[in-house]
Amino acid sequence: MTLGYLVRRLLAVILVLIVVTFAVFAITMILPGNAAVMILGEYGTDEAVAALERRLGLDKSWYIQYFSWVKGILSGDFGQSLRLSLPVADVVGDAFLNSASLAGIALISVTIIAIPLGVLAAINRGTVADLVIGVFSYIGASMPEFVTATLLLLFLAGPALGLLPAGGFVALTESVGGFASHVILPATTLGLILTAHISRQVRSEMSEVLSSDYIRAARLKGLRERRVIRRHALPNSLAPAVAVISLDVGYLLGGIIVVEEIFAWPGLGRLLIYALENRDLPVIQAITLLLATVYALSNLISDIIIAILDPRVRYA
Amino acid sequence: MPKAFRTAAGFTGIVLLSLVMTAAFFGPFMAPYDPQAFHPASRLEGPSFAHFLGTDQFGRDLLSRLLHGAPSTIFFGLGSTCIGVGVGSVIGVIAGTAGGWIDSVIMRVLDGLLAVPELLFTLLIVTFLGGGMGQAMLAVAVAFTPGMARIARSSVLSIRTREYVLAAIARGEPSHYVVLREVLPNAVGPIIVESSIRVAFAIMIGATLGFLGLGAQPPSTEWGLMVAEARQFMFRNAWTVAVPGVAIALAAMGFNLFGDALRDSLDPRQSQ
Amino acid sequence: MESTLISSANEQTPVLQVLDYSLSYATKFGALQALKNINLTVEHGQTHGLVGESGSGKSSLALAILRYLPGSATENNGRLLLSGESLRDCTLPQILEIRGRRVSMVFQDPSTSLNPTMRLGDQLSEVFVRHQGLTQQEALEASEAALARTGISRPSEMLRRFPHEASGGEKQRVVIATAFACNPELIIFDEPTTALDILTAKQILELFNQLQGETLISALYISHDLGLVSQVADKVSVLKAGEIVESGPRSEVFGSPREQYTKALLGSLPNPKNWLGATEPPPKAQALISAEAITVEYGRQSRVGQLLSPKPTHRGAQDVDLKVLQGELVGLVGESGSGKSTIAKVLSGLQDFDGVIRFSNKNFVSRSKIDRNYRRNVQIVFQHPDASLNPRQRVHEILSRPLKLYDIVPPEKRAGRVEELLEKVRLPIEFADRFPHQLSGGEKQRVAIARAFAAEPKLVICDEITAALDVSVQASVADLLVKLQQQTGTACLFITHDLNLVRQLAHRVCVMHHGRLVDVFQRGEIESSERNSYTRALMEAVPPHASQVL
């Protein structure tokens, strides 16, 4: 993998992001209603709405708004949230950190759990362990987050058990234990569907690798099974697993919207729903751009990891 | 029955799918009560002989609501997938057969759209369209389109270099014959497999939108909405959320299992 | 070395004895007998050749010896003895000690039998670590020495490479070095040259003979290629549908085969001495088609494409001049990647090119200019019978398409013509209603040929049409082609890597190397000293016909 390749990939990412901003801006511009109406709600008189529109700059035409927005971004200024009267960068920045911590924990635990599960299932193909993992993964992959979250709330956080807080957020800097107890349910909800998906993918990759010629060759060299799995099979099934995980980041970024809403996690997803409901365009724009960037970068990073794992890609 | 459907997983998929499809087609006729009828005397009750799955906050029969909700829930998934797959396939086939700069431009735009996480994309569109079942369906379809276009394109590309297609081109067959008779019939396999799994996904997204208040709207009996409406009451009667929640999971699981079995049965490595 | 000492101590006991061994697989249609009462002995220092067509059970036997059978396999009876020791009675830990140390194996395709994510050195040295208890460092040194023995010039550098950085021949040397590493009692070679190019295969074969001579290791050499086996084996067994039909010293089996099957196998081997081709065209025959200065560049992109993801280009063919006379069969020979298929694609109008194609007084300077008349008159048959027929169309649909497209017979007569075509390619007319997957490989290839001839073309391009077929089927397809050519007077461009086959069929031979046409000669002139050095190398590399080895 050359520097030129990386630069080209980064340029492609930027190109993609330009398409994204333009598309999103176009969509948000034609959303019915605007922030002024939403802010004042049912107590807004026509005069008050007009006054607020003037103050928020909503009376200008869309391309002026778009270009001033793009200009702002290029100079690092994401503008002012229409609804929250705070700089977008502050609002979105805080939310991003919170989302990142939740998504990061979910992703890391998923990776730690799903890959061994998939490997275990592949090695023990056709056994009870495989069946149990298979059943789990199908159930996991078929439950939307809001169902999982609701059932977890009902049983784990409900009055019957009350093991965990039913939602909310404690910053890591305030209390590590508080953060941990609050992050468990949302992270579990997010993680379940991904664990199911990734372990299934790893299982099929691993099964394919295990039935490959070079694994047969390795075994016929008299190597012990442990070495065959660890040294020969795993590295070859990890690269596809990384690709799957990076694609699932996109899914995670979607799932986080629902999970944050239910568990009162002050992250991007909840902010996005709030911004959508209030037609807070600068915030919608910034979040979409941010999520698309994260997604694109995660794909880029996964490509780099795959290149490290698989020498064929590295020198291609 | 193909071998892949004779496995436990495939069989379970078929059984679940037939249950779900039966409910989708005949559910409203099998329902014991009017799904909207109030039974003020028996609110938030658990299962009983009168109400097999219990009742909700208005005393409406959960089983009847579930059965009436099946068509909207299932056809949401099928409908949005069909539209998404249809439009996506057309775009993908165009890109795949045209090649050259048309292909390049289409692929770049698709890449741009694929960079937006699916649910986020759906949310934006549905907010733009104004919420509601039809709008949500369209939004999911639009969100599915880029991904399906990619799959259709790669399927077409892999078929396009098959020797029988080359033979047709070498014969000088008109391009519509090559695309419609030689390429498409053989490229639909992966597309069908992918769409059957996508249906599960669409059902889940549809329910999620209903849950977020952006999809189906009351008094619809769509299952996601049922969960959303019942959440307030879940500690008083867990059945109100469990029944539609489990139904969504079962429907999605049916399509997932079916899709996987379909994939296995079309996969030459597995069928030998 | 110690291990050789031990094995030489029991020189009386054969290295491998397979006694009355039977094996079956459980399938959904019931038990499938894969091996039936096999008896086979590999003596010390001997190479035993095991010959059979695909599906005959050759590989099952190899895997049974290495105790690597799938769960669906049932061993019905018989014994497998390694230096007198029953392999069937070994426990798994014991087997793990035997594999790689006392019995090792060389596989067909080095590109799939080497782990793509591990350096070659690690894959070789791990055998030393495992079986000889060497440290990593010692193992690497031993690996270097082992690799040096296989004739690789800079072994230490090779050890640091990944498989994709090595050529096919280099990879197979690493595999062979791994097999020889622990001086095993027996090495099983499972078609070790089939996936390699002719020249490389030749080198690997020489390497085998050299190493075998040096170490006097016993080998079981499995191949479908009788010519190859005749060059390496001391004893030969012929396997047919799980049964050994004939066994004996090489000279007996090849020289005076007793069994009909062996005879048939030998008979179907292409023998350059045995001319099968159609009547030679008159020397003054007109050129039917001629291609001049054909150059093909792959990876050429549109401007937009270049901007978005630039890729390097490479030449598939360069300045190729080629002509085919009326009624002539021209053989186009070359290794894989030599550009012969590129030429086939250019001539059939599937590939953009620079240069000129002349056909019936017309010049075609680019692919888009190629007209309908040309396409009708130049038909192509492809290599893979599985891929060359649309799996969703029935045979009659496939065959009537050209009839309809070129309006060769009126609609009401098409069905009749389809039957005629089927008869011509010696297929029953009931096949008209079948789907391709209901046909065998040879049958599919006949349908593909029938489709080409349906257009009543002047030239048929055959791109490796026999390469994917078993020997016996190969012969009959070649025979069919020649018969059709004879009947219709159609010219043919026959592309193949098999020089023996081409010498049986072609009136004229063209040789391609690295995208260039390096040699063209009449069939009689092949032995001439004027031949290009590459042509000669190819000639030498081709295993001689089995009957000539003796």
Add this chain to the structure above:
Amino acid sequence: MFIFNILRRNVLLCMALALALPTFVAAQSNGGTLKISHSTRIATLNPLSLSGPAEYPVIDMAYSGLTRIGPDSQPMPDLAKSWEGSPDATEFTFHLREGVTFHDGTPATSSDVVATYEAILNPDIPSSALSVLNMIDSVEAVDDLTVKFTLSSPFADFPTSTAHANARIISEEALSGDLTKLDTVVNGTGPFKMESYDSARVTRLVRNDNYFSEGKPYLDAVEMHLFPDLAAETTNFLSGDIDVMLLVQQADYARISSTSGINALRVPSGRYVNVVMRFDQPPFDNLKVREALAYAIDRQLLVDLVLEGLGRPGHDNILSPEFKFRIDTPKKNYDPAKAKALLAEAGYPDGISLDLVASNRPAIRAQVAIAIKQMALPAGFDIKVETMPHDTYIANVWKKGNFYMAYWGMQPTEDATFNLLLTSNASYEDTGWKNAKFDELVNAGRSTTIEAERAAAYSEAQELMLKELPYIIPFYEDVLTASKDHVKGYSINPINRYFYLENVWLEKE
């Protein structure tokens, strides 16, 4: 001149009574942090324009108005210690407390009051209080502690209007600067001052040591915790360390109130859901259709089903029994047969098909709509309920549609209620019912200070309204909140904009 000294006619709720007279209760302890959970964002702190349910408690803590609505629903002194009005109710003079300072230490004087009211009256500044204060002609500072208002028309309830939750006194300095700072920066004269503001999570206020009411507040700090999901909020309140749940859902009230250690509060209120019907479009231009629908609704059942019994049936009077001048309203009992007959008289003997729009937020709108649909079925109403996301509703239906569900909080006075919705130039006039006679009566009621005259005018106005039936108002919804037992002195007002958190203390264990 006379001092307003109005006694309530209606029986005070014991709870409110207890809270109005906190000295009856045992000695308070000082200190502690009160944690309040709420389910909607505190999106802005701008007292002029904010409207969120969780935003009001914050400005109620941080700012003071000239007057404030007390637990007895009457105006009580706040920054103004007293006031008087001219007999014709066109001039009002307010006397400010001495020595009051803003949180930043600057003194609060009449010039701040004048600046605030000028901002409210400025059409270029969005201000929610404008609709109840638009009769002000001029406002002037007589001296540092005296402010005089001159009204363009007589308005007896003026001191109630100055208690409007969005009419909080802001410093002159803040108003002369960048107004967007009001969104995030708080400098009021209230019992608590802003410490940290995180709209996504927690907003924290701490004790204002210089609060004008001696010894108050008792608490050291108040934290507002956001839980956007109602189920999660309830669960957290029940099993977590939250002290007060600002708004309790009807569905959870029974469960919460039966939990030991929790004190659930239920305050009857004039809050209502109403069915909006356009007078200028068929079929609602026909009174019979409106009447038919009114008889097709089982109001008690609605209260039981939708409100879990936590409310009172309303019979289309926009004034709930809490209002002094409310007349006895005839009950409209569920009578599908009569409704059917009325519908037939209106020209729909075979029933009528209608589309009823409801926003999905709060859920009660859709619930009422669905219940109405079911109840009105036997009367021949074939109602199709169309629920939509709130933002879509606001953008497309509100004040535009001809048949939809609205939802309003209780207003402090009869006049404010009528002028909000029903008079011809009402702020949110949404039915097209423009009735000159009604306008005249409302005007008469506000223009006099004579009790009997006001009662007469308002009675007649109500009768007119009940006869013309601009809205169907099926019930009045109680305000529900809950606190843990150790929280003492917590109360809310039926208007739900005033929270008196300076009276709250935590009982130490």
